[in-house]
Amino acid sequence: MNYLEFEKPLAEIEGKAAELRAMARANPEMDVEKEAEALDRKAQQLLADLYRQLSPWRKCLVARHPDRPHCKDYIDALFSEYTPLAGDRNFADDHAIMGGLARFHDRPIVVIGQEKGSDTKSRIERNFGMARPEGYRKAIRLMDLAHRFKLPVVTLVDTPGAYPGKGAEERGQAEAIARCTQKCLEIGVPLVSVVIGEGGSGGAVALATANRVLMLEHSVYSVISPEGCASILWKDAEKMREAAEALRLTAQDLLKLGVSDAIIPEPLGGAQRDRQAAIKAVDRALNEVLERLVKKDAPALIADRRRKFLEMGRKGLAA
Template sequence: MQNFLDFEKPIAELAGKIEGLRHLSDSSSDVNIAEEVSKLEAKADKLLRQTYAKLSPWQKTLVARHPDRPHCKDYIEALIEDYTPLAGDRAFAEDFAILGGLGRFRGQSVVVIGQEKGADMHSRVKHNFGMARPEGYRKAQRLMDMAERFDLPVITLVDTAGAYPGVGAEERGQSEAIARSIEKCLAIKVPLVSAVIGEGGSGGAIALAAANTVLMLEHSIYSVISPEGCASILWRSGDQAKEAAEALKLTAQDLETLGVIDEVIAEPMGGAHRAKDVCIAALGDSIEKHLQELSQFGGAELRQKRRDKFLEMGQKGL
């Protein structure tokens, strides 16, 4: 059964009516049920298009967090052949919030790294809701080192509310691990393409997204803090999360205008969760295009272009 968000209630009501009529299709009736279903489906489709044509930043935040949205594991399974997962940071432990390994992306050997939120309660707990600890970011560094050693492009998939803020994570050097991961992204001499597929939260996201090319799905978000966190700081209450989402400029469209990201990937009407295969294929096409473009540059030039890109962001507006 499809999960509808709060702002989709009118669409959900129409979907319920359609389902109810379909259950009556085998019973005798003077009403042409097929025709009525067709009319309601057209009405629901129109309403869906109208709703998604004018989503607010807060509504986009809800879509980015939709529980049925395709996650890192879905993209790896669909896009990466002969995927071999690699585990551990060789210092402390394995962190299931970050997946990573070797595989072939459309015929090309790559290293893929991504944040996995989990699809049900058991897997969400296992993957810590996509919130990595220091060992997760150190694992990412290890995999990027390996990619550079064997001259393999790196693909990262970003989907996290932020790095895990627990006491143990802080004791083991959470901020240092994030900073080192950002540094590693900027240092490697191989193509690095990053895609924000859901939430791109704070340093936990940029630790994997300081890339040559940063892509975002149409209804994903990317910000220095969550709307709720921002509201709790500025207004001392999470009730102003909608206003915070507006002020943060966290949508893909805003960030493309600001020059923070490089491309927005269109999602199926109603969000990626309504046609997962279509969305995954579209992102794959974009990643393939950008990897081909980056393949013409040497290692030193790739690194310099990546560094210049982020330095220019800091100089804008000065």
């Protein structure tokens, strides 16, 4: 288990309980189960206290936790007959964005998501979830396919932001993101986005301009990272805690602002502590939303999407 900075007291208690049980396994005559259970109860109470009122910065840390389920985990668990489709038919295949045809509760759909990777090798291959222009053009191609065959689209958002490298900028990063966002607004099929971890900058907006935006309880969604914001406003990346407060990037803040439409509860301690429970919660929420949206025709879906984003600005001003 990887512990976050603010979870260090919890790590000590759980470590002591594990140590006692290891000693008992080595020496069967030792009876330490009562002491270990008392430590378990103490750890559970501390975990509840830590996660009862997480600050925005701590929510960022939880959203970035390496053990959280990533896009590939959700696709493997929730979608059957997944057939990946690769390439933008122009330059290359971007591994930071994965997608293809699949079935969700026996309903044919197109699923697209940002994958960060789960170990050093896959993180490098996936570029830590930071897509290049060809990734967004691949997403456009898949959304065109969904529109043509009248298939709902599900997007799984988890990225620090679009890749800011020289090559990406030379190949039209801003234009690719803008066109992907535009395509989200144009397609005449249900489009549902789930922010499963970190929704960063235009790289997230390009896949989350949807009829409904769902956010996991400890996910974040913002125009810029707290570190980036602090570097620009205060010329000091160490002021990321203040920036996280000001950005109002938590799922709870964004629900009030009308940016997100629903919050999906996470297990106590975050999705990383019980991956299967988190995945099941996403399954239920996603199925419920799709059941409602598939009953609408194309003009109604497009109008609904545009109205959502126009009202979002008004709600933001009022808030």
